[in-house]
Amino acid sequence: MDIKIYDKLAQKYDLATKIVSFGIEELWRWMFKRGIKKYIKNGMLLDVASATGEMARAMDFDKMYLVEPSSEMVKVIVEKFEKKGYKKKDFEVVFEESPHIKMKKGEKEVVIIQNTAENVKLPEKVDLITAFMALRNFDDLQKGIKNLDSNLKNGGIFAIVEMVKSDSLFAKFILWYMNNIVPLIAGIFTGMKQEYKLLGKSIDSLKEEDILKNFKNYKIIKKQKLIFPIATMIIMRKDGENS
């Protein structure tokens, strides 16, 4: 995905998303969090394709790594955690040459890393990976998942919400809405009609089986369509090393 689009969108992303999804994306995020917390309540989290950091903020784990390639999105994430009382600890260029910003609030720590799913390497393995509307943005899905997997502990959880290809009439309508109406509405609020057209196109490109074939070393512990049934939540437990 072209990161420049997300750079341009960063400051308006939350508002534009609320408007074009009629708040549904927030409901999905809430359902996702509730679904995950049945299996894991706290620990170390890697949230990938964090955008403005809403998923990590909702999870509120004691230690969180947020991985986001857009520098403008990273700025928004930092501002939001500052508003939550987190203070910047330091800024260094480490972790295999990807810039990261550490922030702390009491015992809680967030590390915001400007990098991609395909390339990020953490200094430790995490208990949970969250990918909320993230996978379809990866440049190389297979490489991205394989690399994320290498940052997850054995027995750890990989949780996904994604809009995937579907033949249902309703899904087709939503796709039409994303391709034709969203660019118009979002264009008014952000001045980025063409960019929203591109974002709409990427939704049609992912099939559920194309996602799952990259998770051979995982057991699905929960799979559920979210309302409306155009997004799927998949929660999996890692059961051995990736082959």
Ligand SMILES: C[S@@+](CC[C@H](N)C(=O)[O-])C[C@H]1O[C@@H](n2cnc3c(N)ncnc32)[C@H](O)[C@@H]1O
């Ligand atoms: C639809 S947003 C994700 C929504 C976000 N997870 C949330 O909770 O609001 C997609 C994000 O993916 C990021 N992205 C694009 N290419 C990526 C890649 N290769 N690896 C990780 N993130 C990527 C974009 O910069 C953008 O912020």
